[in-house]
Every structure is written in C-alpha cells, then in structure tokens.
Amino acid sequence: MRNQTVLISGASIAGPALAYWLNRYGYTVTVVEKAPALRPGGxxxxxxxxxxxxxxERMGVLDEIHRHQTGRTDMIYVDDRGRERARLSGEFLGGDVEILRGDLARILYERTADACEYVFGDAVTALTDTDSGVHVEFQHAPARTFDLVIGCDGIHSGVRRLAFGPEADYVRHLGYYYCVAGAPGWGADPARRQRNSANAWHAPGRMAVEGGAKAAQMYLFASAELDYDRRDTAGQRRLVTERFAAMGGGVPDMLAELDTLDDFYLDSISQVRLDGHYTRGRVALVGDSAYGNTLGGFGTGLAVVGAYVLAGELVAADGDHTVAYARYDEIMRRYAKIAGNANAGRFMAPKTALGIRMRNWFLGSRAFNLMLKFSDDAANDIELRDYPALV
Incomplete structure (x- = not known):
C-alpha cells in the first residue's frame, strides 16, 4: 500500500522533513507552498x-546543519542606563545547535527537490475527504485527488481550518505579540557580528532585544488580540514603533533602524490545542499546525520529530493510514506535552514591575536550573522507533 500519493501543504520545516521520509519509503509526494519561493533568512x-x-542524524543532515549553525548569544536584561539586571544564557536560548530557519529549509528542500514535486505560489482552498481519497482544490492549479493530505502549514494552518474547523476553535491567544526583523547579527553596527551577548531593554509588558540570537531585532509586548492586515508590513512596522516609542535605553535607535531590516514578521504568541487528535479521516497535521506554542522553545524539534514519527508509522502499517494515524496521535500526544502551557510572553516580558523583579530573581536561582533539567528530560521523553529498519 506504500505506492500512494501524498499532498503536503507547507514548505518551511515540517513539510520538507516529512517529504524526505515519505519519499524514502516509496510514496509519491507533492508539496504546495503559498510563498512564491523558499523563504531565505528568517x-x-x-x-x-x-x-x-x-x-x-538519521536524515543525514546533522553535519550540514552544524556547518551552517549560528553563534549562540546571551540575552542580557538591562535597564535604561544599560545596567545588567538578569541574563539568559546562549546555551539555553540556542539549544545544542542553532541555525537560521531559511538555511534549514534550504537544506531540507535540497534533499527532496529532485524526487518530490514542489508547487510554489499556490495554496489549498478546499478539501473533500472520501473513502478513496481526498479531493483537493487549489487557488490556481487544477483540482487533484490524493490518497493522503498533511498540513505542515504553521500555526495559522489552512489545512487545519478546512479539515477540523475555524482557527478560533483551536488556537488560543496568550496575551502577547512578538516581532522579529533582520537576521541575527545584522545591523548598521558591524561590531554586532562580534558580540556574544544582546541587550534586552524591558518595561512592564514590553521587551526589545537588540542583536539577539533569533534576529537582529526582536520585540515582544502584551496586548489583547489585534485586528490588523497581515499583508500590510508597513502598517505592522508602525504598530511596533507606536508600542515602543516611549521606551528609553537603546530602543529609540532600534526603532530608527527598524525600517531598514528585511525579514520582518509580526504575529501573536499563541498555542494550538487539539487535545492530542492531530488526524481526521485522511488528513493529518504536523508541526505548529498540530502542536504549536509560539516561542515555546521546542517547535522546530517537534516538527522534525513529528514528521519522522508520522512517516515511520505509515510505513510500519504498510500504508494503512487508519492504523498509522492512531499510532501517530498516541505517540505525539504524549511527546507534544513538551510544548505544554508555557507562555513565553509572560516569562520574557512580565506585565508588572513586581513580575520583572521575580523573573530576574528566578533567572539566577536554583529553580531555573531545575527547570532547565526538566526541559532537557522532556525533550528526550520519547522512544524513537528505528523505522528505516522496516523498509
């Protein structure tokens, strides 16, 4: 039953990772991506x-990821006079290996481009799930039928909306927004490339990071849900500028530079809640579309592991998606708890002065070290089956 056709929506991380394994196991894979091309940087x-x-390592990409890894950067919480108040280590922020999202996407794409069909600049607009396959309509391409459809299209997943229901039923806003702009180390000051730390200017409910590990600039602020045009980048830049205009320290210089930075992205800090059921009929979800928790620290790892498990369970079940999907749900329901109910916004930018003092104390306490140990244990709390041995 492995000679089946699979449509994957999304060509960021989870999509190409899943395409790699499915192609290896003999599936015919098509990946559709709404962006016109791979997104560099990020x-x-x-x-x-x-x-x-x-x-x-089993994918054969670990060495290349190491060759393209970025430097891990300490994040230092400072007051308006630049005095250090607390510190988050680069080892905590960057894990065992850190890489630009665009570089990782390119590495995974290059492993699959020759064997899988990639369709850029298009999107799924309708799904009809039947006993014999999924009839899929696209924004531009003619309709087609696939044996399986997998949504790897992020926290605002279109596949999830079509197969499961409205986003509001499954995505919980956690009271914060974040913005990243520019690649790590990029900026008007060349010395930033040589830094091993980044300043985080903070005030109740707000944080602005200059030259951080994740981007050239990062902003995080508390807010109820906002109604803004996701296509209006200029308007989003103005929104961020207005939110941080009153802050001191290095923030005015950051805002003056913001319009010059590419790779601008603004979104809510949100959590996907599917209660451990990531499949429905012939449709499944992998990565942030299934168990996303913005800035939770494990999203990319969960996406890669989820892709490995779903493809592996399909080959173990000899293509019987009803068996494979049930096993995937069971395995990832337990492992995805690693994303949990963490709220990165509340931790990184507490809404009160007292909350800031408590966070600063916590970062230097034994309790923080215990939390690190717990998160390390949770990241490994899964028994990886050696699926390739089944081929």
Missing amino acids: QAVDFKGKTHLTVL
Missing part, C-alpha cells in the same frame, strides 16, 4: 537533546 531556530539530534 529567525534562528534550534534543536535540543539526543532525540532531536538523532532524527537529524
């Missing part, structure tokens, strides 16, 4: 622990 992402690294 913020840095990281992998933590033996489980993540084992999957990357």
Whole structure:
C-alpha cells in the first residue's frame, strides 16, 4: 500500500522533513507552498537533546546543519542606563545547535527537490475527504485527488481550518505579540557580528532585544488580540514603533533602524490545542499546525520529530493510514506535552514591575536550573522507533 500519493501543504520545516521520509519509503509526494519561493533568512531556530539530534542524524543532515549553525548569544536584561539586571544564557536560548530557519529549509528542500514535486505560489482552498481519497482544490492549479493530505502549514494552518474547523476553535491567544526583523547579527553596527551577548531593554509588558540570537531585532509586548492586515508590513512596522516609542535605553535607535531590516514578521504568541487528535479521516497535521506554542522553545524539534514519527508509522502499517494515524496521535500526544502551557510572553516580558523583579530573581536561582533539567528530560521523553529498519 506504500505506492500512494501524498499532498503536503507547507514548505518551511515540517513539510520538507516529512517529504524526505515519505519519499524514502516509496510514496509519491507533492508539496504546495503559498510563498512564491523558499523563504531565505528568517529567525534562528534550534534543536535540543539526543532525540532531536538523532532524527537529524538519521536524515543525514546533522553535519550540514552544524556547518551552517549560528553563534549562540546571551540575552542580557538591562535597564535604561544599560545596567545588567538578569541574563539568559546562549546555551539555553540556542539549544545544542542553532541555525537560521531559511538555511534549514534550504537544506531540507535540497534533499527532496529532485524526487518530490514542489508547487510554489499556490495554496489549498478546499478539501473533500472520501473513502478513496481526498479531493483537493487549489487557488490556481487544477483540482487533484490524493490518497493522503498533511498540513505542515504553521500555526495559522489552512489545512487545519478546512479539515477540523475555524482557527478560533483551536488556537488560543496568550496575551502577547512578538516581532522579529533582520537576521541575527545584522545591523548598521558591524561590531554586532562580534558580540556574544544582546541587550534586552524591558518595561512592564514590553521587551526589545537588540542583536539577539533569533534576529537582529526582536520585540515582544502584551496586548489583547489585534485586528490588523497581515499583508500590510508597513502598517505592522508602525504598530511596533507606536508600542515602543516611549521606551528609553537603546530602543529609540532600534526603532530608527527598524525600517531598514528585511525579514520582518509580526504575529501573536499563541498555542494550538487539539487535545492530542492531530488526524481526521485522511488528513493529518504536523508541526505548529498540530502542536504549536509560539516561542515555546521546542517547535522546530517537534516538527522534525513529528514528521519522522508520522512517516515511520505509515510505513510500519504498510500504508494503512487508519492504523498509522492512531499510532501517530498516541505517540505525539504524549511527546507534544513538551510544548505544554508555557507562555513565553509572560516569562520574557512580565506585565508588572513586581513580575520583572521575580523573573530576574528566578533567572539566577536554583529553580531555573531545575527547570532547565526538566526541559532537557522532556525533550528526550520519547522512544524513537528505528523505522528505516522496516523498509
């Protein structure tokens, strides 16, 4: 039953990772991506622990990821006079290996481009799930039918909306927004490339990071849900500028530079809640579309592990998606708890002065070290089956 056709929506990380394994197992794979091409640059992402690294090693990409890894950068919380108040280590922020999202996407794409069909500049607009396949309509291309459809299209997944229901039913806003702009180390000041630390200017409910590990600039602010045009980047830049205009320290210089930075991205800090059921009929979800928790620290690792598990369970079930999907749900329901109920916004930018003082104390306490150990253990809390041995 492995000679099946699979449509994957999304060509960022989870999509090409899943395409790699499915192609290896004999599936005919098509990947559709709404962007006109691969997105270069972007913020840095990281992998933590033996489980993540084992999957990357089995894919044969770990050495190349190491060759393109970024430098891990300490984040220093400073007051308006530049005095250090607390510090987050680069080892905590960057995991075992850190790489630009665009570089990782390119590495995974290059492993699959010759064997899989990639369709850029298009998107899924309708799904009809039947006993014999999924009839798929596209924004531009003619309709086609596939044996399986997998949504790897992020926290605002179109596939999830079509197969499961409205986004509001499954995505919970956690009270914060974040913005990243520019690649890590980029900026008007060449000395930033040589830094091993980044300043985080903070005030209640707001944080602005200059030259951080994840991007040249990062902003995080508390807010109820906002109604803004996701296509209006200029308007989003103005929104961020207005939110941080009253802050001192290095923030005015950051805002003056903001319009010159590419790779601008603004979104809510949100969590996907599917109660461990990431499949429905012939449709499945992988990565942030299934178990996303913005800035939770494990999103990229979860996406890569989820792709490995879903493809592996399909080959183990000899293509019987009903069996494979049930096993995938069971395995990832337990492992995805690593994303949990963490709220990165509340941790990184507390809404009160007291909350800031408590965070600063926590970062230097034994309790923080215990939290690190717990997160390391959780990242490895899965028994990876050696699926390739089944081929």
